[in-house]
Amino acid sequence: MNINKNKSIILMLVSSFTFSSMQIIVKLLPNIPLIEKVFFRNLISILVAFYILRKNNLSFFGLQENRKYLFYRFIFGFAGIILFFYATTQMLTADAAMLNKLSPIFVTVLAHFFLKERINKIQITSLIISLIGASLVIKPEFNSAVLPAIAGLLSAVVSGAAYIFITSIGKKENVYTIVFFFSFFSALSCLPFFYFEFIIPNIYELSLLLLLGLLAAIGQVALTCAYNNCQASEISIYDYSNIVFSFILAYIFLSEIPDILSTIGGTLIISASFILFLYNKRN
Template sequence: MNQKYKGILYIVLSAFSFAFMNAFVRLAGDLPSIQKSFFRNLVALIFAAIVLKRSKIGFSYKKENLKPLILRSIFGTLGILCNFYAIDKLVLADASMLNKMSPFFAILFSYLLLKEKIDWVQAISVAGAFVGSLFIIKPSFHNVELIPALAGFAGGMAAGAAYTFVRILGQKGEKGPFIVFFFSSFSCVATLPFLIFQYHAMSLTQVIYLLLAGLAAAGGQFAITAAYCYAPAKEISIYDYSQIIFSAILGFFLFGQIPDFYSGLGYVIICGMAIFMFLYNTGKLKIGVNK
């Protein structure tokens, strides 16, 4: 198996893992999103600590990377909280698709933070994805799911900002496992006060579901890291959208959920923009653009 196919295999495995993470979060029932986030990040923290210990990378970091590490963690934590809230209130596939707005927001934040130019092909993709998100959000004062949908959209935005800071840290030589460890530690510390004062008692079943969500999340994080080690993002990132298929299947069989027509149209538009960018980035779509 060549490197590219290994990358595809790992990114599909990551999408599969994150789809199950979303399902387990939903199955955990009526618990605050902050409490669910704590247990999800606690498992990831333990996994990252084990990887750092075994790989002998260590728990130190470059002092100049502290600010981007903190900003990555803040946006990442906000992204998870918003995503978990959306998962609890929306059709599973809708919540997953809104979270997949993150690559498009990463383009915008790369322009704002890294001063990377946005060409007109990227601009069309971002605008098209935004239009697609509106079909899922269905902005209306009569839409009872408007707030959860906006939260899911905000989660995708925060995730896009977090991924931009991950890229900044990568450029500065920070190791991936430590970034995961720092983020997971930050999220646990940030949400711990809520657990102390507003802890909701959980059944054994809920605890198991949250631990499974954490395991699935850890598997997804390490799988996507491996994927991008084997192949560049422009060649394999499109396969990450397979999570929508997995989420739709899990949502149907576990919760009897069927996305409505407008959500389906939004999926088509957003995935279409992702395919458009994929073909452009890999050179399979020849367009005269001054980069």
Template sequence: MKQENYIKGMVMIILSAFFFACMNVSVRLAGDLPSIQKSFFRNLVAAIFAAIILGKNHIVPKVQKQYWGALLLRCAFGTLGILCNFYAIDHLLVADASILNKLSPFFAIIFSFLILKEKITPVQGTCVLLAFIGCLFVVKPGFQNAALIPALIGVCGGLGAGIAYTMVRVLGTHGVKGPIIVFYFSAFSCLFVLPYLIFDYTPMTGKQLVTLLMAGLFAAGGQFTITAAYTYAPAGKISIFDYSQIIFATLLGFFLFGEIPDCYSFIGYGLIILASLGMFVYNMKVIKCR
């Protein structure tokens, strides 16, 4: 892997973390609406955005037949990840839902190893573990208070996202363009939940609609950047930087809701930044030695 591609992948996944943090804040601001309805608007905007890019660049959304399976898995498990994550946010403490969602990089690394045969070195494994410990310090989850079913659904969300991102890596390395992947995934997700909206739609205020549309815009930005990230570099080398979403979410929470982190959170920030720095330095040395 070229050093330039690694840096691009790192930048893209950090940008995706920022966009997804903004999306989560927007979903929270949308108020008391069904998770499925929130997910529909989140994906509708992304689908329209992707379609516009495809049309502007005269790209035909065609995928070779041998990659249909990977695309279907990306769509199906990505949809599962979103629905489960939104359900967890609505039924668990935000901290619990966040830590469960952050399991996705671990699943991405595991499935990249199992499916793509990408090796995980001891240094990479140590950095991921350190970041996960830092994540626990930041969100301080109280699993003893969490209901069993919502917690298991949250884990399924992380599993779904991990498999989906692994499939993004498969598609991207075989020349399937990012906007095509985002378009099919977003359209699939919208169509999947559409019957629910038709038969059990919850009326929304204008403010709620605008907030959900903003969530969709941020989601589109997150989808495009994370798709680009896993196209440029393997999950095992860049997924660690996805933890920057916790820092972005905390900063947004402070400026928008007046939330002030405690000392445990600052310890977590330090561990996450240290793990990210360690991964970056290690990968730079590996790339230069090749």
């Protein structure tokens, strides 16, 4: 295994751990409105991206021809964060993480429609296994109790759409331009909602909110650096360590333990992703 791959694997694990920790913080702030958490989630990322872009004299909002895709990436990514945070606050942390990690599967489906990429039997099989796993995590009861799980599933769908637009941009824009554009407009979109609901946090809550933003920024930078140092097909599977970290941290800090159906469902989701990982790596 080469040095770059070792480095990228470590960065992927760091990213997964920080995003899992971010979930725990979201749940440890029950009195803070959802949209306020989303705002602070983007705040530190704005400052980090702004500093790097200004230091290197790079564009904050990208080239004119790419702004349409940057805007679509913001819309779907912003919706994904709101849905994911809502699911996290309303259901078991590990269950929300499992559903969110369906996004690579939906990327395959969406790429077929938007990028005209073919779907083969291996990818269809992975999709079916993932959906079976998701149904075990969701355990549909056809009442309002299932809404958070549906939100978690939708977060994976819209996140998959956001990744499609990132793929469309490719290397036409600097990574930090993409991060700044997304974080800036996400934070800006939160401000009108503060008129209807805003809670001034105490010192403890403010500390956790700032830590939430810091973890989000570290996770995003680590993830970006990981993919810059190694091919996605070589390291993408390590992103699923997020589910394991979420399980462990939720048990330690929240005393949460997923039931047997969720555990089986999560195993199926990871297995389907591993099949897809092996296929992508081979091809």
